[in-house]
Amino acid sequence: MVISEVATISTASAKGNQPTDTTWLAQGQGGVLHLKGDWTVAHARRIDSLIRQVRIEPGSLRQLDLGGITGFDTTGAWLLLRLADRLSVALPEAMIAAPHGVSALVQRVSAARAEPAEPSRGGNPFVVILARLGNATLEAGREAGAMLGFMGATVAAAMGALRRPGRLRLTATVHHMERAGLNALPIVGLISFLVGVVLAFQGAAQLQRFGAEIFVVNLIGVSVLREIGILLTAIVVAGRSGSSYAAQLGSMKVNEEVDALRALGLDPVQVLVLPRVLALFLMMGPLALFADLMGLIGGGLMASVALDIPPTLYVDRLTNAVSLWTLLVGLAKAPVFGALIGLVGCYAGLQTGGSADSLGRQTTIAVVQAIFIVIVVDAIFSIFFNIVGV
Amino acid sequence: MVLEEENAPIIRVTGLLNRFGPQVVHEGLDLEVRKGEVLGVVGGSGTGKSVLLRTIIGLNRPAAGKIEVFGQELARLEPADRQALERRWGVLFQNGALFSSLTVAENVEAPMREHADLPAALMDELAGLKIAMVGLPHEACAKFPSELSGGMRKRAGLARALALDPEIVFLDEPTAGLDPVGAADFDLLIRELSDTLGLTVFMVTHDLDSLYAICDRVAVLAERRVLAVAPIAELEEHPHPWLQSYFHGPRARAARKARQ
């Protein structure tokens, strides 16, 4: 037997924090191994490594003396079973002088002993990456299909509400119009105003080189009205409302509130999604108009302060540079963007799985996808307007 | 299991006052829990059983009163000492309160990871053991809480509460939502752990079968205090009207008959 080297290892005791010498294993006479001290979770690491170090000739050890054990718990029982395995002795027969409760616990633990979960990682890394890529591609396709289906369901619900206006949740819609529209005015206005200021300043710095700083008015007018006003609005709304829709619907999904609605015979699309999408559909236009206005004011302010273009001249140039069409082209996109942001947010929320993690992920997806889709659709609009020549 | 004397109070609550706004939940509440016993806590819905449990484990700050666990007053401890104390008990919340983004095995390992210095392989083994002990199948280890049934979530919650082999477990309605066979198994498991580990169990329950099957003593919460603490046989004779209807209603009769 080579256990004796094990017997001298000592470490801190469980009860106090002051180190005292405690040994857990000691070799005895006549094939008896003495177990001592606290066999508890607090010492599991040491005992575990001690057990791994134990080496004996098979059959030379017959009994485990538990008389010296001062503390014992399920972790200790587990380790004891492991020790017995290693020494190839059978429990509980090999135990002697076990304190009250110990053998019952050992039996209990041994009955519940499950095969340790084998980690399922591994495999050829190339194949793993390929499989992941394939799965992601399939998933993306499935996702796009499901999203389209969801849009269809929402449009169908909207058509249903058109035919029977009594079905529309008016109170909810107005509530969301206030939250997503009215309450967003300050932030949308401020951002748009500041971007107008920056645009005027940077634009003028470039145009000055040709002595054409007056054309900064055209630059501001066209870019703010056609693109910047509506895009800024869409991004702010996606960040504010798209994310909050995803979080609201997601936590409702986690709490099984969505299932409860279904069980009550209510259509979640009708009750939850439609009011939100409709609210953004309706409020996006006014928000974008406000953004346009604030952008032009910001640009005008900068023009008069830094470039000495007086407000009257600014307004004059502006009316020359842009037409009502410029404004309308920008605003025409607003309801489309609003509906898209609402749809993406609600869809992401409803896709939430059961965990807090998934809720966080879906909220992020709602914002990122909404902004991405808005910009793609904006590009499509540009091409379209280019072809029809406005 | 620390092999020493029993029957000393391990939890002592004196003069507890709990209040939410104008609503007084507990007033002058006294309770002692003895080392190694299984104490059942009963009372009507809303009498403050969960609040009492939360107060004892320090999640709820009482307006007045003293709470000692292991002879120490939690409210007066330094954060480090407090943590050392907290790892000596386990809690099963009324709705399981599993971490939703971790698997069952990871949930059980979470307290080990935070509080015990264990090698990863041993941690996996112990988590598997605890999960098997509470009667969950091996496949449950890799599942997320949202993929479990309500009863399985309870069991997983118990496995997490037992992760560090605590000296006290607090159980809030452990058998609610379990099938009768499962509930009886659960009772048996708790009794066995209490017997073999010397575990002290503080168990809020509405389950009369559990009371008869495993509780050494039962504390009755009513009128904002602990009305009585006694073995269940004595409580049956208690004259208080709520206790009378509690123990002599149809369900109680059935549970008692089942015992005999």
Ligand SMILES: Nc1ncnc2c1ncn2[C@@H]1O[C@H](COP(=O)(O)OP(=O)(O)OP(=O)(O)O)[C@@H](O)[C@H]1O
């Ligand atoms: N955070 C809180 N804020 C306000 N009131 C609370 C709060 N928590 C509990 N209460 C009130 O305290 C009282 C006791 O609640 P508690 O959850 O302890 O009841 P219980 O005895 O556990 O009931 P049940 O058997 O239904 O679980 C209830 O009236 C409840 O409304």
Ligand SMILES: [Mg+2]
């Ligand atoms: Mg409760």
